[in-house]
Amino acid sequence: MLTTDRVAGGALVLLALVVFWESRRLPLGSLRNPGPAYMPVALAAVLLCFGALLVVLAGKAPALSTVSWTEWRHAVAIFGVCAFAALALERLGFRTTIALSLAFLLLGVERRGLVFSAVFAIAFAAVAFLLFDTFLRVPLPRGPFGI
Amino acid sequence: MRLSRVCARAVLATVAVASAQEPYPSRPITMVAPFPPGGIADLTARPVAAAMEKVLKNPVGVLNKTGAAGAVGMQFVATSKPDGYTLLLALSSISIIPEADKLFGRPPAFTVDQFAPIALISADPTILVVPADKPWKTAAEFVEDAKRRPGQISYSSSGVYGTLHMAMELLSHAAGIKLRHVPYAGGGPALTAVLGGHVDALASGPAVVLPHIKAGKLRALAGWGDKRVVALPEVPTFKELGFPDAEFYIWAGVFAPKGTPEPVLAKLRDTLRAAVNDPDFKGAMEKIETPIVFKQGAEFARFFEADAGRLAEGVRKVGRIETK
Amino acid sequence: MAETLQNLALGFSIALSPVILWYAFVGCVVGTLVGVLPGVGPLAGISLLLPATFGLDATRAIVMLAGIYYGAMYGGSTTSILMRIPGEAASVMTCIDGYAMARKGRAGAALAIAAVGSYVAGTASVVALMLLAPPLASFALRFGPPEYFALLLLGLFVLAYMSSGSMLKALAMAALGLLLGMIGIDQMTGYFRFAYGVVELGDGIGVVPVAVGLFGLAEILATAGLAVPPQVIKPALRELLPTRQEWRESAAPIGRGTVLGFLIGIVPGSAHIISSFVSYAVERKLAKRPQEFGQGAVAGVAGPESANNAATSGAFVPMLALGVPSGPIPAVMLAAMMVHGVSPGPLLIKQQPELFWGFIASMYVGNVVLLILNLPLVGVFVNLLRVPYAILYPSVLAFCILGVYAVNGSVVDVWIMLLMGGLGYLLRKLDFETAPIVLGVVLAPMLEMALRQSLAMSDGQYSIFVARPISATLLGVGLILITLGLQPLVTRGLDWRARLAVAEKGDEHP
Numbered sequence: 002m003l004t005t006d007r008v009a010g011g012a013l014v015l016l017a018l019v020v021f022w023e024s025r026r027l028p029l030g031s032l033r034n035p036g037p038a039y040m041p042v043a044l045a046a047v048l049l050c051f052g053a054l055l056v057v058l059a060g061k062a063p064a065l066s067t068v069s070w071t072e073w074r075h076a077v078a079i080f081g082v083c084a085f086a087a088l089a090l091e092r093l094g095f096r097t098t099i100a101l102s103l104a105f106l107l108l109g110v111e112r113r114g115l116v117f118s119a120v121f122a123i124a125f126a127a128v129a130f131l132l133f134d135t136f137l138r139v140p141l142p143r144g145p146f147g148i
Numbered sequence: 149m150r151l152s153r154v155c156a157r158a159v160l161a162t163v164a165v166a167s168a169q170e171p172y173p174s175r176p177i178t179m180v181a182p183f184p185p186g187g188i189a190d191l192t193a194r195p196v197a198a199a200m201e202k203v204l205k206n207p208v209g210v211l212n213k214t215g216a217a218g219a220v221g222m223q224f225v226a227t228s229k230p231d232g233y234t235l236l237l238a239l240s241s242i243s244i245i246p247e248a249d250k251l252f253g254r255p256p257a258f259t260v261d262q263f264a265p266i267a268l269i270s271a272d273p274t275i276l277v278v279p280a281d282k283p284w285k286t287a288a289e290f291v292e293d294a295k296r297r298p299g300q301i302s303y304s305s306s307g308v309y310g311t312l313h314m315a316m317e318l319l320s321h322a323a324g325i326k327l328r329h330v331p332y333a334g335g336g337p338a339l340t341a342v343l344g345g346h347v348d349a350l351a352s353g354p355a356v357v358l359p360h361i362k363a364g365k366l367r368a369l370a371g372w373g374d375k376r377v378v379a380l381p382e383v384p385t386f387k388e389l390g391f392p393d394a395e396f397y398i399w400a401g402v403f404a405p406k407g408t409p410e411p412v413l414a415k416l417r418d419t420l421r422a423a424v425n426d427p428d429f430k431g432a433m434e435k436i437e438t439p440i441v442f443k444q445g446a447e448f449a450r451f452f453e454a455d456a457g458r459l460a461e462g463v464r465k466v467g468r469i470e471t472k
Numbered sequence: 473m474a475e476t477l478q479n480l481a482l483g484f485s486i487a488l489s490p491v492i493l494w495y496a497f498v499g500c501v502v503g504t505l506v507g508v509l510p511g512v513g514p515l516a517g518i519s520l521l522l523p524a525t526f527g528l529d530a531t532r533a534i535v536m537l538a539g540i541y542y543g544a545m546y547g548g549s550t551t552s553i554l555m556r557i558p559g560e561a562a563s564v565m566t567c568i569d570g571y572a573m574a575r576k577g578r579a580g581a582a583l584a585i586a587a588v589g590s591y592v593a594g595t596a597s598v599v600a601l602m603l604l605a606p607p608l609a610s611f612a613l614r615f616g617p618p619e620y621f622a623l624l625l626l627g628l629f630v631l632a633y634m635s636s637g638s639m640l641k642a643l644a645m646a647a648l649g650l651l652l653g654m655i656g657i658d659q660m661t662g663y664f665r666f667a668y669g670v671v672e673l674g675d676g677i678g679v680v681p682v683a684v685g686l687f688g689l690a691e692i693l694a695t696a697g698l699a700v701p702p703q704v705i706k707p708a709l710r711e712l713l714p715t716r717q718e719w720r721e722s723a724a725p726i727g728r729g730t731v732l733g734f735l736i737g738i739v740p741g742s743a744h745i746i747s748s749f750v751s752y753a754v755e756r757k758l759a760k761r762p763q764e765f766g767q768g769a770v771a772g773v774a775g776p777e778s779a780n781n782a783a784t785s786g787a788f789v790p791m792l793a794l795g796v797p798s799g800p801i802p803a804v805m806l807a808a809m810m811v812h813g814v815s816p817g818p819l820l821i822k823q824q825p826e827l828f829w830g831f832i833a834s835m836y837v838g839n840v841v842l843l844i845l846n847l848p849l850v851g852v853f854v855n856l857l858r859v860p861y862a863i864l865y866p867s868v869l870a871f872c873i874l875g876v877y878a879v880n881g882s883v884v885d886v887w888i889m890l891l892m893g894g895l896g897y898l899l900r901k902l903d904f905e906t907a908p909i910v911l912g913v914v915l916a917p918m919l920e921m922a923l924r925q926s927l928a929m930s931d932g933q934y935s936i937f938v939a940r941p942i943s944a945t946l947l948g949v950g951l952i953l954i955t956l957g958l959q960p961l962v963t964r965g966l967d968w969r970a971r972l973a974v975a976e977k978g979d980e981h982p
Contacts, residue, residue: 005902006641013644020651020666027663033932037658037665040920044651051644058640068901075697079869080894083689086873087886099870106866113862125867129874133509137502139520139878140211184519184800191811194526210523213881216657216674220882223671248662257671302929308662330617330928331660333921336797340740343796346616346929355810359795359817435813468661 006062010055017049078110094144095134100126172232172412176207179235179402182221184214188335188353188438192400193237195432196269199423217307219245219257226258230405232412236263240311240399243456247463248309263403264413265452267420267444270433271399273373274315274351275383277366279342287370287389290349294325302328303349304338312338314462315351315372315396319386321465322393342366353398354379355437372396378439397455399441401448417444476603483829487837492535495528496834499536500841503543508551510868511684511875511889513560514544514784515801520878522808530812531827535834537808541801542594542835545784546842549586549777550853554579555868557688561679562744562780564910565752567687569765569772576768579854581714585722585770586777587846593730593778594839597785600734601792602832605821609793612738617925618937620741622946624919627746629950630753631908642908645899649912652677656917660924672884679745681876682913685889686906688872690896692865713850714770722774725755729778736779737786740798744783745914749907751779785835792828794818 020041030036082102089098103122107113134141177200181193193210201208213221218241225236242260249256276287284290294301305313308331320327330347332338335356342350343365350357354377360366361380368383372394376385386394402420404413423429424442433440443451486492506517517540525533548559553570566586573582600608615623631646655666656676667673714722732754733747755775756765765772788805790798795817797803806816814824821828856864876889896906930936938944 009641009644009899009902009904013648016648016651023666027665028661034927035924037661037663040916040923041651041654041665044647044654044916048644048647048651051640051647054640055644062903070901072694072697076693076897079693079696080890083869083873083886083890083893087883087890090873090877090886091883095874099873102873103866103870106869107863111862111866121863125870129870132505133874133878137506137521138524140881141874141878184804191807194523194811211881212519214675215672215880215882219674220671252663254664255669299931307659328928328931330925332925333659336803337741340613340790340796340798341616343794344613344616359815359819363818365818432811436810437815 003065004062005065005068006055006058008065010052010057013048013052013055015052017045017052020045020048075110079106082106091142092144094148095141096126096130096148097144099129172415173204173206175233176209177204177233177235178209178211179237180211180213180221180225181237182213182215182218182224183239184212188355188398188436189218189237189239189400191436192270192433192438195429196237196402196420196423198432199426199429200419202426202428203419203422216257217241217245217310223257225403225405226262228405230264230407230409232404232408232416234405235266235416236403237269237400238263238403240397240455240459242403243452243459244309244311244314244463247460251463251468260456262406264406264408265448266402266404266413266416268399268401268441268448268451269420269424270438271397271441271451272353272355272438273371273375273377273385274312274396274398275354275357275371275377275380276319276349276351276369277342277357277361278349278369279345280365280367281345282348282367284369285367287384287386290369291323291325294323294327298326299328301349302330302347303351304330304332304341304347305351306335306338307331307333309463309466311396311398312351314459314466315394316349317462317466318396318458319351319372319391319394321462322386322391351396358437379437395458399451399455401452420444479825479829480602480833482825483831483833484836486531486826486830487535487833492532492830492834493837495532495536496539496838497841499539500543500546500838500845503540503545504547504550504842504845505543506540507544507547507559509547509875509878510551510557510559510688510872511561511680512544512878513548513562513680514541515804516680516879517541517544518801518804522804525808526811528812530809530814531830533808533812534805534827534831535838537805538831538835539838539841541784541805542781542838542842545781546587546590546846549590549780550583550846553582553586553773554853554857555688555864556691557868557872558683561683561910561914562748562783564683564687564745564907565748565776566773568752568907569767569769572766572768573770573773574857578714578718578768579857580850581718581770582773583850583853584714584847585718585774587843587850589722589726589729589774589778590781591839591843592726593733593781594785595836596730597734597737597782598832598835598839601785601789601835605789605793608738609790609796612740612790612798613794613796614942615739615741616940617922617929618940618943619946620739621919621922621926622937622943622950623739623742624746624915624922626946626950626953627750627911627915628919629953630750631911641904645904645906646908646912649909650916650919651912652682652909653913653916654920659917659921660928670884672880672882676917677888677913678880678885679910679914680879681885681888682892683910684872684876685892686896686899686909688868689889689893690900690906692869692872693893693897694900696861696865718770721770725751725771725775726778728754728758729775730782733779733782734786737783738789738798740790740796741918742783742799743914743918744780744787745911747779747783748776749911751775791816792820792831795820 024038024041027038028036029038086098086102100122104118107118133139179193179197181190183189197208197210213224225234228234246256246259303316341347357366361368368380371377371383371385373385424440503517506512518537521540525536548563549566551557551559552563552566553574556567556571558564558567570582655673657664657674729751732751736742736747755771756762787798787802790796791802797806809816876885899906926936
């Protein structure tokens, strides 16, 4: 039966194996003189044990099908907006990126009115920029045309 | 289709001509300091930027782009547009990082010839300090003891292949001794370690250890410079003691990306020459106890090449730390 | 003693002068603003604003920077309590019970307790700083790599007491966090580990993007799309301050947190986040009703917040008494002093009494100013909760991006936050705790470095850990803790934690 613990445990075991694989190029060293691979390998071994234990002892965990994913659409949208922001932040500048992200979330995802979303998004981006970049001198990226 | 392409070309040509005729500088200049605020590179960068601003009557701002012992900031400038609006204030580690990358067989974050050197601002020789309660009163005694007990005397550093590590390595090779290296995560922790007596020695820039020497907690044995440190006139140099290969400076210099047009470079050189003579700048450098050593043009290029060569050789000699 | 009081009088005469008061106030306000921003904590705040202080004279600059430091610590708890987003990495523990209290309508109480706890801790530790600085500093210097290793190992053991659910899951998350902390340049040999050519990962993935991602972004991802937005009971005005019962419950944790935080803070190189984790674990272990933790236990807010602030003052001990930078924040303050021509060192107290005592006095003043600033603002902040969630969460998201970006000016941090947010979301669904991951990310590089440094110092002999008195003591304490923790497991088969977990699961799935 696919329980939450089994899935998680399995993922951890997989991760541990990946770490083993990736560490093969680093020198292991010895117990007296541990190398760069020593601690990662040791930790991966520990993680492997824990993951395996989780898979084996997963009796009491709820089944995977009982986990509710009702909000997944929202989550995906927010995640997408964040990814957009990460990509655009240094290319389009802080104000443009944040304004676009907020507008998308307010208008597209939360279905607030067009005027409200646009005004809020632009105002927020402008005020945040003013407060932190201009006033507090925290350097924030500017886009083309210095926006 | 052809018409739009012709128009586009015309526009581009106009813009190019216009910007070429734009006097330099006409926009704020960014000086990248690849170290966190409060570090020596940062403390040097700010007065330089302020003095340049005065001379150029144009804003010069400092941007801290930190990470990977300076590699992040240096890579950033190496790959930015060579238009003179992005400059780098680099420490001597600029020559070490690409060598270390080569050593590990990984694509270098940047290479030294991606930069056009403009001028040297300061060059602090490192000095050897030991806790005051250790028995060695002179560098000769230290070297003697190291020869007698190879690998027993420990020293701290700001990180493997860092400036403080390389200085000690140069000494080890010049004097034929073997010391035990305990790397720390930066100059601050390295200093704390030697103050607490957890290691026996440290190669450090003079500014940070001066107060501790004056207070009697640390003792300076010798310096890696060509001349004696001004604030410590009784401390000999390794050159005087017969180890001419042990020469190391933690220097700070201004660089621009390679390909910056020559008139811009010339203007920057002139600006820096005027900047280091500015009384405010002199005062600021005095406050952080860093003597101004100004070299530019061919003189700087010679210094840089010699230093880079020395450091590259040092890194190769250290080789990969083999963990057997 | 008389001399100390005299010096203190000198200090106060400087600190209470209108100009200095003004700079302290400005520093506190700016610090609070910066601290409220998710992820931007005191270090980022001070580093960013250090250039702004260059034009001022030494005392004013230091006073303002100290104000920013404290303000950021105070401000960091605000976002943690109101929105479960850590204002800074060290506020992660406050997110857990603080937000739970806010959900129950006790947001005002939580904010007030955090403010008062921070004030008490700050003031008490400044007194300790003032009276005990030199001897404490000498003690702190004796902490070398073996002592660090023992201390950090102790911190890891503390994890065993932190988990509210299955210990196995918490330990698995800790292992995951430790592994994540392995990313970056190996300081001992220069190898790049798991960095895949991204230079920005050279220093590791950073605790700020991890904390903000795992707690902040994951929270938003999980709750934004819920059909019924999270019910936050909005308190009436008179319910804004803590009840007498709540004050009583917070008194002892504040005291314990202060002592614990101060002691951990004076050790050079320890991170503040450790003090709040340890305090949380201690409070949990000592609580009469440990099952409250995670559901809004007052001690879960009072303890960690006090520990945080006490660690802040503790970190100044080596800096002021010996001129030794005990961490990145004191290092920046030391640099600020150097820039203004004040040379820090063991003779600072003797040579520059106005600076030292003015600094101490301004710390008192700063704490008072912040208390006065924050208590009335509690009402204002709580009103933020009235904003419809649909508008609140995009704004908070924007602040998270801003905060995480601002720390290093690097987009890579935003990507890390993003990925950790996704991870945190999945882990919540699968019923795993995420706090141990944050602790692991912080501890891993320090633990590994301390181990290898110790071995380098001793040329490979493991005996160094027991040969030195401090580390031997710490290891001994750790051994006792582990045996105590495992003993019920052995003697009774099911210890109370597992029993509770089983009982809770029984409640959820009747």
